[in-house]
Every structure is written in C-alpha cells, then in structure tokens.
Amino acid sequence: MSPQARARAATREKLLDGAIRTLTGQGIAKTSARTVAAAAGVNQALVFYHFGSVDELLSEACRYATEQRVDRYRERLGSISSLGELLAFGREMHEEEREAGHVAVLAQLLAGAQTQPRLAAATAAGLSLWVAEVEKVLVRVLAASPLGEFADPVGLARAVAASFVGIELYEGVDRDGAGRALDALEQLGAVAAALDELGPVAQRAVRHRLRRAARG
C-alpha cells in the first residue's frame, strides 16, 4: 500500500473513530462535522471530502462500530444455550461496553434516525446485524425448550434487540432504574432456564397446557 493510500485510510479511520467517540460522548445532537473533526484532530472539510456528507459519515460509522462489536461477541453468542444465558449475556456486554460506549452508538443513531431518513436505513442495517445474531441464538435455544414451538424467533430477536436499545437509552435518564431493569430481566432469564430443566412429566404437562392455550 502506497503512503498516499495509507494516509487516506488513516484519515478515514480517524474520522470514523471521532464520530463514534463524539456520538457516545456528546450525543447525536452535538455531533456535527466540526465536533467530529475536532475529536479526530483533522479539518472539518475532510468530512465532506471523504464521506460527502455528515449523514454518510455517521452511516459508515454505524456499520463500522456495529460490525466490530458483533465480530467481537460472535463466539460468545455461539456458546449460548438457554434464554437465561442470553439475558445474562446482554447484561455482561452492557457493562463491558459501558466506558467504550460502542453499543450506545446504536442508541444515539436510533434516536437521530427518527428525523433523518438517511440515517434510518443505516441504523436499521446496524441493528439488523445484532438481530441476526440474536435470531440464530433464539432458533437454537427455542428448539431445545418446551416453550419453543410457541415462540417466533424472528419477532423475538427484534423485540430483544429493540428492548436492549430502549434500556440503553433509559439508562441515560435513570441509571439506577436501568440497572434494576437489567437485574430483573436476568432473573427472569433464570426462571425461563429453569423451566427448560423440568422433569419429563412436568414438561409434558406444560406442553399440554400451552397447546390448549394456543388453540384458543
């Protein structure tokens, strides 16, 4: 790679990192070409030279940050084998990312996307990376659970991802409340996990009751 191409890539990366740091540190409202450029230590005009527009930069930053995170956690997601573990994983990741704030990028962009259609597509794409991973886990987990045949992994994956982002945003206005919410979900996860480990007789009873409910 030539020095020129290397410099180009370096500048782009500086801007992407600057965008993520600004987004998580100052919020979407204070994320502008000038603030991002300042965080990146470069001139603001480079935002437009390299990315064309602020929205485009944020879109790429969204993909950049999300792909990084999903890659980082993919193995751990792969080893999850119950609903309880999934919810416990959510709590762990949330705390690991607290100071890095990489997950909060999605929350900020989701907030901003409500008004800027250009951001909406990128945010949906970023979120769908997580949804896809969660969906894989749910398909596997639900197949092994007595509750499995009555739940829709596709919809649940979206619900889990959206809820997680909602709690992330909630943390911004009530940190204690968000902590208790995560605690409660983890606890609920343990309950669900326990159901999977019922003895065969109780399992049959549960399945039977659920089928009756499903029929109306």
Place this chain on the structure above:
Amino acid sequence: MSPQARARAATREKLLDGAIRTLTGQGIAKTSARTVAAAAGVNQALVFYHFGSVDELLSEACRYATEQRVDRYRERLGSISSLGELLAFGREMHEEEREAGHVAVLAQLLAGAQTQPRLAAATAAGLSLWVAEVEKVLVRVLAASPLGEFADPVGLARAVAASFVGIELYEGVDRDGAGRALDALEQLGAVAAALDELGPVAQRAVRHRLRRAARG
C-alpha cells in the same frame, strides 16, 4: 375567569399542543421555538415569555402529554390480570396511539434527553408515570402466578416501559420489524398466561424446579 387569564391559558395550551405535534410529527431534532410556535400559530417569542426556555416548554409538554395518556388508560390497566393481558394491552395501546402519536412523545424526548440534562429529568418523570402504573399491574399479576416469587416487579416494570419505548423507536427505522416484535411479545405473553393455569401438580413441579434454580 377574566378574558385575560383565559387568553393566557389558551396560548399556553396552544404551545403545549404545538410542541407535542411537532415532536411526534417532525422529531426532536426539528423541534425548536420557531417550529413549535408555527405549529401553534403564535409568535416564537411567546415560548420564552410563557415558559422561559424551549427545554422548559418541552418538559411541561412531556408531563402534559403523559398525564393525559396515563389517565386515559388507567382503568384498562386496572383490569389486567395476567402477563399475557399486559403485553396484549401494550400492543393495543401502541396501535390506538399510532396516529395521535402521544406515546411517541416520550420516545422522542428520551432520545433528546441523552444530551440535554434539563430534559432528562422531565423525561424520567414522564416515564416514571408509566412505570408506576405497570408496577401496580405486575405486583398484582405476579402475586397470582407460580413465577411470582422469583420476579422483581419494580425492575420488571422499568424493563417493560423501557423496552416498549425502544420498540417504539425501532418502529421509526423498521416498521415491519417492530410489528413482528410486538406480535412475538404478545405470543410470549400468552405462553406466560398459560403457565399460570397449570394444574396443581405441574404447578408444584414448576415451583420446586424454580426454587432449586434460585438456590443456585
């Protein structure tokens, strides 16, 4: 009430309604003194005359809108007697409010509150009105469920409220996905409701398994 006082109250209300309409229609990013005043049909300087600042207006609009909604749905919340009904209620309310958009106000403010500390307090207060109602329902519902002794109504209420707002925001970037998420949650609610109606023997087995899980 004198004509002067009546006019004062009318103008304030126009501004509050204008704020809510702008918030739900244009989003927090395009909600300014000028846009709100235009929606209200009055001069922008009145925002500062009557409320002192834009943030203060939005804070009062948040309380105004949320109190209205909570009052409206309180009876229906009071008649909920299972987790399934609670989740079904969430879906119903979501659809009833779709065009009115009064619930989306909270989502927009939660998004904005990530950066403006002044808004954070008001948003947390608005959200806590919902949390309190959900908590009452959960206390009642969980007391009658075999899962009850293993779940924390306080934390769960916060998780439910925050998740609901998250799904509301998710709808802004992926309407179909949000719909499937709500469907899946409703379905899951039906499963939880069915567990409450297990026969006494299965109930004892479930409780026994949960207690063992709770001990470690």
Place this chain on the structure above:
DNA sequence: CACGTAGTTGAGCAGTCGCTCAAAAACTTG
C-alpha cells in the same frame, strides 16, 4: 526535476438555533 493529482486547510456563505428587546396591541383598573 517537473508536472499532475490527491489530500488538506482556513475562510466564508446561507441557513437555523435560543434568546432578547423595544414597541405595539389588548386588556384591567381608576
């Protein structure tokens, strides 16, 4: 080394923001 291009810069334009203010208008009170 010389020429062309890619990368970078600071200045600047048009627009919006929150907010202020003096003056006009509407109402209350004597």
Place this chain on the structure above:
DNA sequence: CAAGTTTTTGAGCGACTGCTCAACTACGTG
C-alpha cells in the same frame, strides 16, 4: 376616557449548522 399592566409582535444578536471553494502542501509519475 386615561393611565397602567399584561400579552403579543417583528426585528435582531451571537453562535452554530452543513457545505463549498480557492489556495496550499505532499505525493505519484513522466
């Protein structure tokens, strides 16, 4: 009706926004 108060208005200030552009530097290629 006149004087005083409250409400409303349009203009305007300084700060910020996305974005453009001519000038400048640094590199790639003959």
